[in-house]
Amino acid sequence: MLIYGRRKIRIKKYDDYHVKCENCNGYEQRFSVYQEYFHLFFIPVFPSSSKIIKSVCLNCNDLFNQEKKSHYLAITRTPIYLYTGVILFVVFILAAVIENRNTQKEKSEFVSNPKVNDVYLIRQDDNNLITYYFLKIKNINSDTVELFHSAFQYNRFLSTMQDSDYFVKDETYRVLKSDLKNYLDSGMINMVERDYDKTSRFIIEK
Ligand SMILES: [Zn+2]
Known part of the structure; x- marks a missing residue:
């Protein structure tokens, strides 16, 4: 049985105490960046969407503050581990190529001697x-x-x-x-x- 699909995780969290809440005038904004990825047996293979950002006021739970959202989105990089499947695949192919080349070389040495x-x-x-x-x-x-x-x-x-x-x-x-x-x-x-x-x-x- 093949288990695969898409999942979403939070890849980064920023707490900013300089952004003013438009609702309660507090200064406790939390920015969370999410990314969806394709998984195979729950191992991330590659990211399957662009990043999205949400903000919440930790004081009043207001979700509508737009300030600095694009800034935090822009500085967040997709973590390498979301490419685990792609990386494993490349490593596997490389190992197979090297292994095959060594086998071919050994075979030709054995046949010559x-x-x-x-x-x-x-x-x-x-x-x-x-x-x-x-x-x-x-x-x-x-x-x-x-x-x-x-x-x-x-x-x-x-x-x-x-x-x-x-x-x-x-x-x-x-x-x-x-x-x-x-x-x-x-x-x-x-x-x-x-x-x-x-x-x-x-x-x-x-
Ligand atoms: Zn608030």
């Missing part, structure tokens, strides 16, 4: 029939790499093997080291895993 036990997630596109499977480096010779294939093929992206999957030992695939780079450039290598956990499914070979 393959190590035994590296696992690749391969995305294969045969006439728009897309399948995914895992390859694991078994051996590295001077210019070739020997790979194990996962027992399963998948029809969707996944970041780890399903619980009953494993690497098949009886069959190895041999590719040139330089091919790995081509696989990466052509988008076939979706993910490279190195130094994964000992409990990972990637450990299991049958």
Whole structure:
């Protein structure tokens, strides 16, 4: 369930003891500045209206004094926290961009310098029939790499093997080291895993 809508809060309060009340001649005017904002789960996302100001005499509750209203309205700035949602969104996007750039960089480093036990997630596109499977480096010779294939093929992206999957030992695939780079450039290598956990499914070979 999505909870959202508009709310109004007082963003500033000024008590002025120099403004004379037109009703009671007292000198106790309070100016309150309000602003409406759009919220998502009660977190302010952005301001949704211009600011409004109200004045009240603290002595007689008269609401009609106009003096200095525009002054106090003009000096009141919209607080940054009313942009919390926008700021979070920007931070989130930036973090995702940086994270993705680091992942891409690491992936290309791993592919340029393959190590035994590296696992690749391969995305294969045969006439728009897309399948995914895992390859694991078994051996590295001077210019070739020997790979194990996962027992399963998948029809969707996944970041780890399903619980009953494993690497098949009886069959190895041999590719040139330089091919790995081509696989990466052509988008076939979706993910490279190195130094994964000992409990990972990637450990299991049958
Ligand atoms: Zn008054």
